[in-house]
Amino acid sequence: xxxxxxxxxxxxxxxxxxxxxxxxxxxxLQRGARVALxxxxxxxxxxxxxxxxxxxACGIAADxxxxxxxxxxxxxxxxxxxxxxxxxxxxGFQFARRLEVMPEPEVRKLLELNFLGPVFxxxxxxxxxxxxxxxxxxxxxxxxxxNDNEFSHLxxxxxxxxxxxxxxxELRHELKADRIMVTVFSPGAVATGSVANxxxxxxxxAMQDWLTKGPRFDGAAQPETIGAAIAGCFEFPxxxxxxxxEVRPNIPTPxxxxxxxxxxxxxx
Numbered sequence: 001x002x003x004x005x006x007x008x009x010x011x012x013x014x015x016x017x018x019x020x021x022x023x024x025x026x027x028x029l030q031r032g033a034r035v036a037l038x039x040x041x042x043x044x045x046x047x048x049x050x051x052x053x054x055x056x057a058c059g060i061a062a063d064x065x066x067x068x069x070x071x072x073x074x075x076x077x078x079x080x081x082x083x084x085x086x087x088x089x090x091x092g093f094q095f096a097r098r099l100e101v102m103p104e105p106e107v108r109k110l111l112e113l114n115f116l117g118p119v120f121x122x123x124x125x126x127x128x129x130x131x132x133x134x135x136x137x138x139x140x141x142x143x144x145x146x147n148d149n150e151f152s153h154l155x156x157x158x159x160x161x162x163x164x165x166x167x168x169x170e171l172r173h174e175l176k177a178d179r180i181m182v183t184v185f186s187p188g189a190v191a192t193g194s195v196a197n198x199x200x201x202x203x204x205x206a207m208q209d210w211l212t213k214g215p216r217f218d219g220a221a222q223p224e225t226i227g228a229a230i231a232g233c234f235e236f237p238x239x240x241x242x243x244x245x246e247v248r249p250n251i252p253t254p255x256x257x258x259x260x261x262x263x264x265x266x267x268x
Contacts, residue, residue, distance in 0.1 A: 023227025
């Protein structure tokens with residue numbers, strides 16, 4: 001392609017220090033965008049930005065659950081590059097546990113990171129997009145909202161993502177007159193290492209329940225594949241939007257934990 005649509009645009013990626021967000025940042029940079037990476041871990045952010053070796057990338061440490069911190073982060077991006085053209089709300093956190101026994105701190109953490117954080121980020125970026133004459137917001141959901149065979153005992157995580165999808169539909173209606181496009185992007189299983197967040201006992205229980213739904217699932221994609229697909233949502237002319245996109249693997253695969261899946265891939 002002679003010129004990518006996203007070239008010279010300023011895109012903010014929340015949750016960009018690793019996994020899907022980092023991969024999306026890499027693709028956007030390759031296509032000529034300027035990218036601001038947001039995450040809580042300053043050390044990991046600095047490492048990610050240094051790895052790009054590009055003046056078109058910067059890292060800003062901010063907690064997406066802190067609206068005041070987000071407002072400051074977006075203001076810093078605007079001060080650096082003069083405008084903001086897009087937001088990728090990639091922040092997400094998951095772990096498996098039965099709903100009945102999930103303790104209050106886990107309930108609050110899942111709802112705050114997977115729903116409230118993206119809501120706050122949208123609220124903060126809208127004035128900047130409006131000032132730029134329009135733009136795009138991509139809210140990253142999960143195929144677990146629709147596909148019961150993604151993994152078991154992710155009920156609250158999936159509920160938060162479902163709430164984000166409904167929020168996105170309402171937001172799309174409210175922002176059309178401002179030429180701000182809103183996309184819901186729904187990935188299937190991705191090898192991001194999130195299983196490290198899980199309580200081992202709860203993980204084992206969830207694995208046993210998952211196996212009762214059948215011995216196979218549709219496999220797991222790599223972050224680079226999903227990151228590139230998200231970046232593709234910015235490759236449409238102004239006024240044309242991807243309203244919903246779901247990208248899932250489609251290779252029947254024996255059910256196993258991510259660590260085992262990686263070992264099998266390495267040995268094949």
